Amino acid sequence: xxxxxxxxxVFGIASVLAAGAVDAVMRNFAGEAGVPPWVFVIVPGLxxxxxxxxxxxxxxxxxxxxxxxxxxxxxxxxxxxxxxxxYVSALWCPAYRALSCARDVALVTAAVGGGPFLLAILVSGxxxxxxxxxxxxxxxxxxxxxxxxx
Numbered sequence: 001x002x003x004x005x006x007x008x009x010v011f012g013i014a015s016v017l018a019a020g021a022v023d024a025v026m027r028n029f030a031g032e033a034g035v036p037p038w039v040f041v042i043v044p045g046l047x048x049x050x051x052x053x054x055x056x057x058x059x060x061x062x063x064x065x066x067x068x069x070x071x072x073x074x075x076x077x078x079x080x081x082x083x084x085x086x087y088v089s090a091l092w093c094p095a096y097r098a099l100s101c102a103r104d105v106a107l108v109t110a111a112v113g114g115g116p117f118l119l120a121i122l123v124s125g126x127x128x129x130x131x132x133x134x135x136x137x138x139x140x141x142x143x144x145x146x147x148x149x150x
Contacts, residue, residue: 003139004056011076011121016045018120022113033091037102040088047083051076052124059132065128065129077118085109087132129150 019041026040055072063069085106093101
């Protein structure tokens with residue numbers, strides 16, 4: 001299995017668990033937007049999987065340790081949060097006040113879901129970093145890659 005696919009799976013599972021932790025608030029968003037509640041649990045996980053696949057694409061050659069993996073994990077978290085804001089704003093906000101409503105959505109999602117989501121992303125980044133550092137046998141590493149550092 002390529003490292004990008006492994007990272008995608010780890011980030012997706014952790015993001016869905018983090019979104020499930022704030023399910024009550026997401027359920028209110030879903031009720032007001034008129035969509036099924038499970039959509040607001042699944043969508044952050046799907047966005048996290050997409051961005052993990054993008055940012056960990058060449059990780060076998062570019063990432064040599066946990067610190068570099070954590071910096072990529074923060075990028076995954078930032079881009080996922082922005083994508084979720086755009087998604088929720090498009091469903092929930094009326095067009096005549098889209099920007100002010102998007103600002104409110106950003107504040108609410110950061111205040112409510114930010115803690116569990118950031119923790120899940122950092123744990124995922126640490127797991128992927130440790131796997132990259134140890135060079136486990138069940139992952140495929142194309143090319144020689146960089147030398148692993150502590």
